Amino acid sequence: MQEDLWFTMGKIPARLPAGILYAKNHMWARPETGLNGNGLFRHGFTHYAILLMKDVYFLEWNISEGDPVSQSQEIGHIETSKAESGLYCPAAGTLVRFNAALLNDPSAINTDGYGAGWLFDLDAPETGYMNAEQYLKFLSDNWEKTQAMLKGKMNQIEDDES
Amino acid sequence: MSKGKLTVVISQAPGKNPAKRALEENLAASLLMEPGIELSIIPHLYDLGPDHTGRLFLESIPGDMVVLAWLFPRAAFWLLDRDGIRGTEGQSPLHPKAEKDDEDEPPPEKAPGIGPVGEIPDRTIWCLDLRDHAGHQIYLEEIRRIGAEAALLREGRQAAKQATKPPAVITLGLPTQKKPAPEFTPETLLAPPSRRWYPVIDYSRCTNCMECLDFCLFGVYGVDGLDRILVENQDSCKKGCPACSRVCPEQAIIFPDYKSAAIAGAPVGNIGGLKIDLSKLFGGEDPMVVAAQERDRELVRDGRDAVGLAVGIPKRQTDKPKGPRDELDSLVDALDSLDI
Numbered sequence: 001m002q003e004d005l006w007f008t009m010g011k012i013p014a015r016l017p018a019g020i021l022y023a024k025n026h027m028w029a030r031p032e033t034g035l036n037g038n039g040l041f042r043h044g045f046t047h048y049a050i051l052l053m054k055d056v057y058f059l060e061w062n063i064s065e066g067d068p069v070s071q072s073q074e075i076g077h078i079e080t081s082k083a084e085s086g087l088y089c090p091a092a093g094t095l096v097r098f099n100a101a102l103l104n105d106p107s108a109i110n111t112d113g114y115g116a117g118w119l120f121d122l123d124a125p126e127t128g129y130m131n132a133e134q135y136l137k138f139l140s141d142n143w144e145k146t147q148a149m150l151k152g153k154m155n156q157i158e159d160d161e162s
Numbered sequence: 163m164s165k166g167k168l169t170v171v172i173s174q175a176p177g178k179n180p181a182k183r184a185l186e187e188n189l190a191a192s193l194l195m196e197p198g199i200e201l202s203i204i205p206h207l208y209d210l211g212p213d214h215t216g217r218l219f220l221e222s223i224p225g226d227m228v229v230l231a232w233l234f235p236r237a238a239f240w241l242l243d244r245d246g247i248r249g250t251e252g253q254s255p256l257h258p259k260a261e262k263d264d265e266d267e268p269p270p271e272k273a274p275g276i277g278p279v280g281e282i283p284d285r286t287i288w289c290l291d292l293r294d295h296a297g298h299q300i301y302l303e304e305i306r307r308i309g310a311e312a313a314l315l316r317e318g319r320q321a322a323k324q325a326t327k328p329p330a331v332i333t334l335g336l337p338t339q340k341k342p343a344p345e346f347t348p349e350t351l352l353a354p355p356s357r358r359w360y361p362v363i364d365y366s367r368c369t370n371c372m373e374c375l376d377f378c379l380f381g382v383y384g385v386d387g388l389d390r391i392l393v394e395n396q397d398s399c400k401k402g403c404p405a406c407s408r409v410c411p412e413q414a415i416i417f418p419d420y421k422s423a424a425i426a427g428a429p430v431g432n433i434g435g436l437k438i439d440l441s442k443l444f445g446g447e448d449p450m451v452v453a454a455q456e457r458d459r460e461l462v463r464d465g466r467d468a469v470g471l472a473v474g475i476p477k478r479q480t481d482k483p484k485g486p487r488d489e490l491d492s493l494v495d496a497l498d499s500l501d502i
Contacts, residue, residue, distance in 0.1 A: 025445030052440060062421045072445055077423060083438040086422075088445035150438060 005132045007048060007139045014048040014139075017114055021127070022046060022135035023090035028114065029129050032121060039125045040096065044118040045109060048139060052150075053080040056106040061087075061120075065097050069122070093124030166316070167200045168309045169223050173207040173231035173238075175292070176357060176419075182232065182292070189230070189298040196302070198309055204351050207231050207241055208418045209358050215350040220247050222346075226312040228252075228288045228305055235289035237418035237427030240364045242287060243278050244393065252288030252311075256295075256304050257429065275367040275414060279390060286315060359419070360396035361406060367414035367430065374406040374415060377453070377474040379461065382406070400460040405453035409476065450475055 002018035016022070021029040021041070026049035029041040045053070061076040069075060069089040076087035089095070098120045102108060109117035130138060170193055175182040186203070193201045204216035207229070211217070220242070226249070231238045239251050288308050290301060361374075361382065370391050375383040383406075384394030393399075407415040407425045416427035442448065454475065458468035 023445075026443065049440075049444070052438075052443070060423060062423070072447065074422065074446065079437070083440045085440035085444045086446045088441075090445065146443065149442065 005136045007136055009048065009051060012051055014046070014051055016046065016132045016136055018132045021129035021131060023129050024138065025088055025090050027090050029127065039093065040121055040123045041127070042118050042121050043090065045113055047113055050110060050113050053078070053083045055081040056109045057081065059102055059106040061098055063095060065095060067095050069093060069095050089122070091122065091124035091127040093122050096121040096123050167198055168312050169200045169202070169225065169227040170305060171220065171227060171229045172201070172203045173229060174203065174205050175232040176206040176209060185292060185296065185298055189301055192298060192302050193305065199305065202346070202351060203348065205355050207233065207238060209355040211355060211358065214355055215346060215353060217245060219346045219351055220245070226286045226315065228290065228308055230290045230292050230301060232292050233418045234427035235291055236364060236429060237362060237416045238289035239287060240362050240416060241418060243365070244362055248278065248282050249285040249287040250282065252286040252308065254288055254290060254304060256290055256300070275365050275412065276370050276390060278365045279386065279388070284319060286312065358396070359401040360399040361393055362416045362418060363391065363393060364414045364416055367412045369412055371411065373409055373411065373476045377409045378406050379457065379469070379473065403456050403460050405456040408449040408453040
């Protein structure tokens with residue numbers, strides 16, 4: 001078993017399990033075995049994404065199981081205690097199924113993000129996903145920019161309030 | 163409407179979804195047996211043009227009403243407002259107006275929108291979303307609860323009227339001739355309208371900033387005599403295009419039938435006011451870019467030139483003063499302590 005990698009966000013480490021794949025939109029992807037689909041991946045939020053969002057309150061999909069999807073297509077929406085965001089498909093393909101358990105109670109995303117908190121299964125012939133080392137480098141390379149962006153958003157929020 | 167009765171209107175889902183029809187029919191059947199309720203059924207509220215009997219019927223209702231539609235309550239309420247069917251927005255526990263999700267952080271008072279134009283009649287309109295629950299019983303119970311609330315409101319109004327009753331001599335004047343209400347048969351009420359597509363402004367959020375007017379190049383928006391923004395030409399709007407809604411800084415523009423909840427009039431709650439938008443980080447395009455793309459698609463379809471981001475895109479966040487500010491510093495500190 002390969003060891004997990006860790007990315008330190010400020011003081012908090014985000015766990016990046018080795019042996020699974022990662023998309024630039026901070027979702028992990030694990031090839032689904034035993035389901036005949038060569039390009040079938042289970043997807044979920046990386047620990048990094050979850051640490052940014054904090055507690056998930058509400059998750060909603062605006063496409064149906066079986067729908068074809070394009071890369072970056074908006075497929076849903078999430079609201080958490082600290083953030084809200086559209087959800088976007090990390091690769092083109094077919095959205096095979098959503099994790100139905102999350103629609104009633106999305107808290108598994110926070111408690112078991114790499115397991116029971118999975119989001120959807122996507123059949124994607126070509127993904128361009130990264131491995132854990134590459135994702136770690138991607139996070140490090142972009143950390144400064146991300147912080148600036150988050151702070152920018154915070155400024156905007158402050159402006160809205162004043 | 164007979165005195166003391168509560169008008170309940172079911173606005174049917176467009177299309178022939180059997181599950182939706184079943185809910186409508188079950189609810190209608192139980193409401194017909196219900197005392198104190200005057201029930202009517204109309205087609206999808208959003209699709210009713212100005213001449214549709216269903217709309218004329220809504221306009222003829224003088225008192226309190228409950229409107230059950232396959233729309234977010236905020237969308238239904240402001241849709242009715244735009245059609246001149248006005249009142250105070252009734253609150254329902256089926257969908258609380260603002261979610262209190264951060265009790266330790268009370269949301270700051272938002273700058274209020276400009277509000278609806280003109281006088282608001284003294285009556286209440288409750289809008290319920292039929293997508294919230296699959297069974298009709300919960301709606302029936304809520305309508306009973308509203309019936310009781312409406313009766314109390316009615317009593318209050320009558321008491322107020324009694325208190326301010328003008329001297330009898332004035333009432334001796336000629337009674338104003340009331341136009342007789344037109345006949346509304348179930349057939350004319352339910353004449354199937356064609357699908358429509360246009361924005362609805364939530365004036366409780368709109369600040370009259372005019373960004374939508376600058377952005378839309380199809381002449382949908384205009385201003386009234388008081389220089390207040392309004393949707394002037396509903397039918398100039400491009401079917402399926404929600405671009406102006408993305409540009410609106412206050413989430414005040416609703417496309418009630420759009421697929422994503424934020425644009426279709428979902429409760430705004432704290433979203434946008436207090437929370438960080440991570441869409442860009444999670445792979446979403448800048449909403450301005452998406453809006454410009456959607457607009458270009460429609461321009462090209464009309465045989466016009468695409469304009470991209472060159473026209474009517476608000477320049478927010480550019481050359482913002484970056485001077486040292488105490489609050490800013492503390493906010494950055496707050497971000498650092500966000501545990502990220």
